[in-house]
Amino acid sequence: MIFPCPNITLIAPLTACTTVTSQSLLRKLAQRTSERLLFEKEEETPTPALIASARGSVLELGPGSGNQLSRYSKSQITEIYGVEPNTMLHPLLQANVKKHGLSDIYRIVPCGIEDFDRLRTYGLMEGSVDTVVCHQVLCGVPRPKEMVKACYRFLKPGGVMIVKEHVKAVGDPVTVMIQRMYQTIWPFFLGGCNLTRSTGDYILQAGEWSNIDQVLTSREDPLLVIPPFAGRFTKAG
Numbered sequence: 084m085i086f087p088c089p090n091i092t093l094i095a096p097l098t099a100c101t102t103v104t105s106q107s108l109l110r111k112l113a114q115r116t117s118e119r120l121l122f123e124k125e126e127e128t129p130t131p132a133l134i135a136s137a138r139g140s141v142l143e144l145g146p147g148s149g150n151q152l153s154r155y156s157k158s159q160i161t162e163i164y165g166v167e168p169n170t171m172l173h174p175l176l177q178a179n180v181k182k183h184g185l186s187d188i189y190r191i192v193p194c195g196i197e198d199f200d201r202l203r204t205y206g207l208m209e210g211s212v213d214t215v216v217c218h219q220v221l222c223g224v225p226r227p228k229e230m231v232k233a234c235y236r237f238l239k240p241g242g243v244m245i246v247k248e249h250v251k252a253v254g255d256p257v258t259v260m261i262q263r264m265y266q267t268i269w270p271f272f273l274g275g276c277n278l279t280r281s282t283g284d285y286i287l288q289a290g291e292w293s294n295i296d297q298v299l300t301s302r303e304d305p306l307l308v309i310p311p312f313a314g315r316f317t318k319a320g
């Protein structure tokens with residue numbers, strides 16, 4: 084039996100049109116992503132102003148080697164607890180603490196945020212801090228939801244959680260699909276970094292917030308494959 088051959092004159096322009104459209108969309112997506120990844124200067128994001136707004140006693144979640152230390156407004160802070168379980172980073176973190184003149188107020192806490200017993204020995208208890216700083220941490224930890232709840236727990240009523248993370252893409256279906264494709268290899272090259280977490284939802288649902296000053300949302304630009312989520316969240320009570 085011979086099957087009829089599809090009419091090539093009808094299909095060709097359609098295929099060409101689809102290819103051009105998807106090529107230009109893909110180019111646009113690649114451009115936005117590389118701009119975000121390779122050319123974005125942290126100085127030009129909300130990060131400096133967010134970190135500078137930290138007040139009182141501060142719990143910095145996963146400070147790493149101390150990238151954010153230069154941004155604290157020292158005169159507004161009484162103490163900073165850098166909760167950093169990776170002890171290999173401590174010498175560099177300590178050096179940066181000294182470099183930025185924070186030695187008298189910065190304490191490195193060598194455990195994870197979920198280790199409540201250990202944290203208690205440093206005076207970190209439920210409702211004990213004015214500010215929690217959470218900057219680019221939740222994409223690479225095993226149980227982000229629990230960690231956000233722990234952060235909420237440490238805040239005093241009226242305390243503020245300062246957040247800047249990247250989150251799952253929502254909205255544009257092509258962007259969502261490309262993010263999922265990236266996700267298949269991304270964690271292997273970027274130390275377990277996860278692109279498809281609903282971190283914004285975990286924060287919004289961690290407890291009752293009396294004020295939400297969200298400066299960046301994942302809907303900011305539907306073509307962003309690595310959309311940001313940033314803001315200041317005030318604990319109710």
Ligand SMILES: C[S@@+](CC[C@H](N)C(=O)[O-])C[C@H]1O[C@@H](n2cnc3c(N)ncnc32)[C@H](O)[C@@H]1O
Pocket residue numbers: 144145146147148149150151166167168169172194195196197218219220223224
């Ligand atoms: C990508 S680094 C972020 C560095 C820094 N916050 C910044 O803005 O550049 C993530 C850090 O979170 C730390 N971390 C991992 N698990 C953690 C946990 N359970 N509690 C606190 N910090 C954790 C890691 O050791 C790492 O230093």
